[in-house]
Amino acid sequence: MSVELGSAKVLAEQPTDTADDAPYVPADCDAIDTRTLSRSLFQRLATLDADSPERAYVRDTLIELNLPLVRYAAARFRSRNEPMEDIVQVGTIGLIKAIDRFDCERGVEFPTFAMPTVVGEIKRFFRDTSWSVRVPRRLQELRLALTKTSDELSQKLDRSPTVAELAGALGVSEEDVVDGLAVGNAYTASSLDSPAPEEEGGEGSLADRLGYEDSALEGVEYRESLKPLLAKLPPRERQIIMLRFFGNLTQSQIGEQVGISQMHVSRLLTRTLAQLREGLIAEE
Structure with a gap:
């Protein structure tokens, strides 16, 4: 030169x-x-x-x-x-x-x-x-190693390697391989105004197709966690809980149906709710 x-x-x-x-x-x-x-x-x-x-x-x-x-x-x-x-x-x-x-x-x-x-x-x-989302350097380097190893194994095996095969070749856990493969999604980001891909109909921008947080999802989680705890309650306490929170009855109305005083209903509710709360905390 x-x-x-x-x-x-x-x-x-x-x-x-x-x-x-x-x-x-x-x-x-x-x-x-x-x-x-x-x-x-x-x-x-x-x-x-x-x-x-x-x-x-x-x-x-x-x-x-x-x-x-x-x-x-x-x-x-x-x-x-x-x-x-x-x-x-x-x-x-x-x-x-x-x-x-x-x-x-x-x-x-x-x-x-x-x-x-x-x-x-x-x-x-x-x-x-150049990463749209900053990720640890360890995962960035793991992603590069996965790309190289995946190409080598694909040629050797004549197919795409599995997560277990990649983990064995690199000497890392399968969880690390999954994290390394997923981190590639953080390299580039799409604009919220970008149109939908043709295979998805091509209508509306990404912002129009984003989902929203359903406030009822948290209630579903709590309800599913409470089911086994409610099943362990005595029949009377379970009936009081159902009438109060699912039937929307007052303590006086519950007392009339169950045949006890309103004060007794209040004490049973307080004790039962404390028991359910302890069960949820122990479960977490």
């Missing part, structure tokens, strides 16, 4: 205290190999003090010189619903980190060293900011 590097000329002309302190730039820099120039600049960078103005200049030149590497890595994510300028900016942060950590004495080309850092920074950006 070759570039016409105007910044190299500027670097060569950058004033320094002595000629020996100037960064090495080959004489023919109109069409120069980027890797060769980067290697020379890294060698120069290693000899400069951390607080040297010249070091900052050489470092900035390396960043500018290797920006095509960032654009190449960012192009892999062009299908994501994020502006390419933002992806390049995040990738540039990874490039700067790679430049600061690179050791030219290890015999590794800088693009080979930098690419995992640049791509990792971009992936971290999507992982932390």
Whole structure:
């Protein structure tokens, strides 16, 4: 990969205290190999003090010189619903980190060293900011592992793997697999104004098709929980409860039907309701 590097000329002309302190730039820099120039600049960078103005200049030149590497890595994510300028900016942060950590004495080309850092920074950006609903990072990573493992098992088994097979392959519980599969629904969100899918008739927006909370559902839960407790009551206490709360009779009317005083009905109601309440709490 070759570039016409105007910044190299500027670097060569950058004033320094002595000629020996100037960064090495080959004489023919109109069409120069980027890797060769980067290697020379890294060698120069290693000899400069951390607080040297010249070091900052050489470092900035390396960043500018290797920006095509960032654009190449960012192009892999062009299908994501994020502006390419933002992806390049995040990738540039990874490039700067790679430049600061690179050791030219290890015999590794800088693009080979930098690419995992640049791509990792971009992936971290999507992982932390692109989810419609924030979920724990553990589940995000589990979802990625499930996707990869599911593809591998599908090819091996010639069918979709079961939850148990995925759990065995990853060494996690089946509950974790279910959570990891469900968390994919939190990655993107649909607008409340989006139209209904064609297979569902295509009429009305999502907001028009959302359900509502039925206040009677809580009563159903309580009633079902009370049934076994009511069945254990003595016949007279059960009859009083039914007449009071299902027949809507007063205590005096209940006393007339059962053949006891209103005061006795009140005491039986108080005792029976306390007994039912204790039974519900113990059940929970």
